[in-house]
Amino acid sequence: MIEFDRVTITYDGATAPVLRDVSLRIEEGELALVVGRTGVGKSTLLGAVNGLVPHFTGGRLAGRVVVDGRDTRTHPPRDLADVVGVVGQDPLAGFVTDTVEEELAYGMEQLAVAPDVMRRRVEETLDLLGIAELRARALHELSGGQQQRVAIGSVLTAHPRVLVLDEPTSALDPTAAEEVLAAVTRLVHDLGVTVVLAEHRLERVVQYADRVVEVHPDGTVTSGAPDRMLISTAVAPPVVELGRFAGWSPLPLSVRDARRLAVPLRDRIGRRPVPDPPRSAERQRGATALSARRIVVRYGDVTAVRQVDLDLAAGEVTALMGRNGSGKSSLLWAVQGTGTRQGGSVDVGGTDPGAVPPARARRLVGLVPQTPTDLLYLDTVDDECAQADRESAGASAVGARALLDRLAPGIPGELHPRDLSEGQRLALVLAVQLAAAPAVVLLDEPTRGLDYQGKRSLIGILDVLASEGRSVLVATHDVEFVAAAADRVVVMADGDVVADGPVGEVVGASPSFAPQVSKILAPVGVLTMDQVRLALPEAV
Amino acid sequence: MTTGSAARAPRRGSGRRIPRALHPVAWWLWAVSLAVATTAVTNPVLLLLLLGVLAVVVVNRRTDAPWARAFRYYLGLALTVVAVRVAFLAVFGGDLPTQGVHTLFTVPRLPLPSWATGLRLGGAVTAEGTLGALYAGLRLGCLICCLGAANSLANPKRALRVLPGALYELGVAVVVSLSVAPQLVESVQRVRRARKLRGGPTSGFHALRGIAIPVLEDALDRSLRLAAAMDSRGYGRRGGVSTGSRRLTAALLVAGMCGLCLGAYGLLDGSVAAPAGVPALAAGATLCGLGLALGGRRVVRSQYRPDPWRAAEWGVVLCGLVPAVVLVGRLATHPAALAPSTDPLVWPALPVVPALAILVAGLAAVIAPPPVRAAHRDVGRSAPATPGSPGSPGVTATGEPAPTGRRVAA
Numbered sequence: 018m019i020e021f022d023r024v025t026i027t028y029d030g031a032t033a034p035v036l037r038d039v040s041l042r043i044e045e046g047e048l049a050l051v052v053g054r055t056g057v058g059k060s061t062l063l064g065a066v067n068g069l070v071p072h073f074t075g076g077r078l079a080g081r082v083v084v085d086g087r088d089t090r091t092h093p094p095r096d097l098a099d100v101v102g103v104v105g106q107d108p109l110a111g112f113v114t115d116t117v118e119e120e121l122a123y124g125m126e127q128l129a130v131a132p133d134v135m136r137r138r139v140e141e142t143l144d145l146l147g148i149a150e151l152r153a154r155a156l157h158e159l160s161g162g163q164q165q166r167v168a169i170g171s172v173l174t175a176h177p178r179v180l181v182l183d184e185p186t187s188a189l190d191p192t193a194a195e196e197v198l199a200a201v202t203r204l205v206h207d208l209g210v211t212v213v214l215a216e217h218r219l220e221r222v223v224q225y226a227d228r229v230v231e232v233h234p235d236g237t238v239t240s241g242a243p244d245r246m247l248i249s250t251a252v253a254p255p256v257v258e259l260g261r262f263a264g265w266s267p268l269p270l271s272v273r274d275a276r277r278l279a280v281p282l283r284d285r286i287g288r289r290p291v292p293d294p295p296r297s298a299e300r301q302r303g304a305t306a307l308s309a310r311r312i313v314v315r316y317g318d319v320t321a322v323r324q325v326d327l328d329l330a331a332g333e334v335t336a337l338m339g340r341n342g343s344g345k346s347s348l349l350w351a352v353q354g355t356g357t358r359q360g361g362s363v364d365v366g367g368t369d370p371g372a373v374p375p376a377r378a379r380r381l382v383g384l385v386p387q388t389p390t391d392l393l394y395l396d397t398v399d400d401e402c403a404q405a406d407r408e409s410a411g412a413s414a415v416g417a418r419a420l421l422d423r424l425a426p427g428i429p430g431e432l433h434p435r436d437l438s439e440g441q442r443l444a445l446v447l448a449v450q451l452a453a454a455p456a457v458v459l460l461d462e463p464t465r466g467l468d469y470q471g472k473r474s475l476i477g478i479l480d481v482l483a484s485e486g487r488s489v490l491v492a493t494h495d496v497e498f499v500a501a502a503a504d505r506v507v508v509m510a511d512g513d514v515v516a517d518g519p520v521g522e523v524v525g526a527s528p529s530f531a532p533q534v535s536k537i538l539a540p541v542g543v544l545t546m547d548q549v550r551l552a553l554p555e556a557v
Numbered sequence: 558m559t560t561g562s563a564a565r566a567p568r569r570g571s572g573r574r575i576p577r578a579l580h581p582v583a584w585w586l587w588a589v590s591l592a593v594a595t596t597a598v599t600n601p602v603l604l605l606l607l608l609g610v611l612a613v614v615v616v617n618r619r620t621d622a623p624w625a626r627a628f629r630y631y632l633g634l635a636l637t638v639v640a641v642r643v644a645f646l647a648v649f650g651g652d653l654p655t656q657g658v659h660t661l662f663t664v665p666r667l668p669l670p671s672w673a674t675g676l677r678l679g680g681a682v683t684a685e686g687t688l689g690a691l692y693a694g695l696r697l698g699c700l701i702c703c704l705g706a707a708n709s710l711a712n713p714k715r716a717l718r719v720l721p722g723a724l725y726e727l728g729v730a731v732v733v734s735l736s737v738a739p740q741l742v743e744s745v746q747r748v749r750r751a752r753k754l755r756g757g758p759t760s761g762f763h764a765l766r767g768i769a770i771p772v773l774e775d776a777l778d779r780s781l782r783l784a785a786a787m788d789s790r791g792y793g794r795r796g797g798v799s800t801g802s803r804r805l806t807a808a809l810l811v812a813g814m815c816g817l818c819l820g821a822y823g824l825l826d827g828s829v830a831a832p833a834g835v836p837a838l839a840a841g842a843t844l845c846g847l848g849l850a851l852g853g854r855r856v857v858r859s860q861y862r863p864d865p866w867r868a869a870e871w872g873v874v875l876c877g878l879v880p881a882v883v884l885v886g887r888l889a890t891h892p893a894a895l896a897p898s899t900d901p902l903v904w905p906a907l908p909v910v911p912a913l914a915i916l917v918a919g920l921a922a923v924i925a926p927p928p929v930r931a932a933h934r935d936v937g938r939s940a941p942a943t944p945g946s947p948g949s950p951g952v953t954a955t956g957e958p959a960p961t962g963r964r965v966a967a
Contacts, residue, residue, distance in 0.1 A: 069785055069789055073785050073788055093788070094785075094788045095788055095789070095792060095793050095794045096791075096794060097789075098789060098791030099791070102789075102790075103790075105782060105785075110779050110783060110786070111782060111785075113729075113732075113733070113787055113790075113792075114714075114732075115714070118862075119861065122862070123861075124790040124791055125859070126858055126859055127790060127791035127792055127858060128791050129858050129859045130859055131859060132861065132862070132863065135859065135862075136861070171790075172790065175790070350750075353754070355750060355753045375757075376756030377756075379754060379755065379756050383754075384754050386747075388747070388751075390774070391747060391751035391752075392754060394766060394768075394771055408755055435774070449755065450755075
């Protein structure tokens with residue numbers, strides 16, 4: 018169905034090709050999962066399938082890409098629209114019209130599908146994706162999972178043979194991601210659509226894949242059956258890591274398979290005490306650094322946060338979880354003092370950050386927002402660091418550049434912040450905020466766009482912050498990240514705090530929130546691979 | 558015609574009619590006809606009657622979409638125009654010898670240098686002059702309200718869909734830019750709040766760079782992603798049209814435009830013989846029509862649920878045409894009734910025939926089928942969706958209310 022024949026892609030001005038001599042065949046009806054570290058060219062590979070690379074992005078493509086018998090050299094993306102459907106990371110950015118029904122019809126209008134056929138296909142697609150009740154709604158008022166399903170539907174109506182999905186669930190909470198992935202697997206199984214999918218959180222999809230395509234940092238690509246490929250891929254979900262650790266063969270890809278194989282391992286681990294997660298030695302839980310009482314945030318007649326109490330201790334990493342729209346962001350912004358707050362009080366060392374000017378509030382509480390790039394506006398990394406030092410003169414003995422080197426060593430100072438990787442950019446913004454030496458650090462969805470290694474270094478950074486005696490609060494959807502990084506979890510639902518306690522108790526006990534390792538090894542209270550390695554040192 | 562739209566045909570006489578959207582072009586023709594009628598009138602009684610008719614139709618036949626609430630803003634704009642017009646007269650136009658004898662009050666007059674002849678600042682403000690300005694202002698206000706009514710009754714985006722195929726790209730550009738504006742506002746709010754996190758200024762010249770650069774980068778990113786999405790969904794497919802045909806289209810359109818300009822000039826400028834104008838205009842229009850038709854042939858595209866054109870549409874258009882024809886026609890025969898004299902002052906009368914003609918336009922409120930409102934289509938909807946959209950980062954962070962699934966029923 019899709020054939021890459023010795024494809025080499027080089028972008029304009031680049032010295033080395035992004036993809037090098039790629040030969041690849043994806044058969045009809047397969048679900049091919051594209052894996053690789055951030056920035057290795059996964060998106061380039063996906064873009065080449067419908068000709069967006071190089072027709073839209075520029076650059077040079079040597080070799081041949083043939084999709085359903087059409088060569089992308091002679092067929093620009095618009096002429097492949099009836100064969101390949103593309104769904105991106107941010108569905109809202111790709112919407113052309115403003116209601117669900119019109120969006121579903123847009124692609125067909127371009128393809129000149131007859132009106133009665135269009136009408137029928139819109140109805141079928143609405144049912145197929147379970148969005149019939151949304152038909153007349155405006156696109157911007159849908160939730161993220163609904164938007165992503167509409168985006169998938171809007172390319173499906175053209176009846177493409179191939180569906181290309183570039184990280185479709187990266188912005189979604191676990192439940193919404195399930196909705197979208199369930200829809201995708203249904204398309205593969207019921208309609209025989211060929212799906213090419215890139216995804217960071219492999220634990221969600223790896224069990225459905227028929228083929229794994231790994232993009233290596235040097236631009237070469239290998240592909241094969243998932244259980245064979247995943248023995249050696251650079252990125253791997255926890256279930257695979259556990260399988261590799263235990264030497265299971267064939268490698269289990271789902272919790273179900275792993276649980277069957279895990280019986281002896283469970284016995285061995287169960288006989289030993291559950292080890293603490295690895296933490297730096299200086300990290301100690303201190304006194305209360307921030308105390309919020311009866312926080313209320315309202316927008317019009319919608320109450321986002323309902324009288325929430327929150328205490329954050331020094332030297333502790335707390336995770337804030339909950340589905341999209343449960344009030345996590347509103348709570349963070351209200352506590353920091355910049356966001357609106359209709360009621361309640363915050364106490365950080367005797368001062369309410371909401372009652373003092375922003376320049377002083379950031380010395381009490383630092384916040385890294387969901388889109389960290391909003392904070393950056395200068396041309397080089399060094400300029401940003403120097404500006405941050407000016408903004409927080411006298412607050413910290415350590416300059417922003419020194420902080421940045423501690424968080425992410427080796428970023429060249431003359432680079433433009435736009436050219437940094439997601440993880441480096443996050444570290445830069447964190448350094449800018451830490452220059453003000455706040456005792457409390459809040460991070461809103463920092464794991465978006467980070468691969469496993471990126472998350473691992475973020476976990477290290479948070480550990481450093483906590484061992485310096487700061488209090489850290491992270492809002493996130495990522496269960497595996499929470500299990501490895503946090504000491505305590507606060508779960509919000511509909512503006513209320515519904516759970517608050519140690520990670521093992523809150524996350525380990527929940528059927529939907531439990532990390533994979535914990536699901537496989539239950540009832541043993543082990544949450545992460547790090548703990549498994551600590552528990553069985555002789556097996557390493 | 559699709560089965561679906563046939564099922565939505567109005568059934569008169571069998572209880573309530575089935576709601577559907579009237580063809581947007583029908584509303585525009587109705588409103589433009591009323592605007593034409595307005596130009597023939599300065600009689601305040603007739604103008605107020607017309608305003609009343611517009612308001613009744615808008616209130617009865619608008620949907621609950623955001624653009625449908627626009628009428629009040631046009632009304633406000635119209636009032637402003639009237640006020641400005643009268644105020645300007647008081648300041649600039651007073652003390653003209655032709656403006657009657659009933660002085661209302663006198664504004665202190667500023668002596669102007671001799672080269673400023675014809676310009677006056679201050680002076681006596683007469684009842685005649687004020688009334689004249691009021692009538693003219695009211696007429697302008699009425700025109701604005703006609704436009705407002707069209708915009709409130711017909712979805713502006715749907716109206717663009719009836720553009721000839723050759724102009725499709727233009728319509729898409731307008732639609733996309735309309736949807737970009739609110740995103741830009743959201744983006745500015747988000748970045749301003751982020752600036753506060755760095756303790757930086759959020760207003761004034763110094764803040765401009767810190768806010769403008771992230772916002773522009775964001776906007777550029779977004780438009781590139783939109784362009785990529787449109788490209789991969791088939792926008793701009795060409796159905797095997799030769800280069801020659803495309804060039805012919807362009808040549809026809811350019812020649813046609815030239816003809817239209819020449820014709821218009823000939824018609825409007827008295828010094829050019831009138832016959833020179835009409836043929837040029839006709840030739841230009843023909844060439845343009847040919848160009849559009851030829852250009853439209855290269856467009857391979859279909860339309861989802863096209864708005865049907867049925868009896869109700871004809872009815873609404875006729876309702877609008879009646880006052881236009883009657884008023885413009887009577888302007889020649891009974892000018893006094895349509896444009897009452899302000900010097901000498903007379904009470905404006907209520908001429909029966911024009912008034913009836915204007916009332917006919919109000920029948921559109923009955924002839925047009927009831928609009929589709931949320932209450933009709935949301936029956937059986939599931940529980941409100943999870944508010945908040947992660948796709949637009951920081952929906953809650955912008956201080957905007959997180960969108961809820963609930964909607965105010967009409």
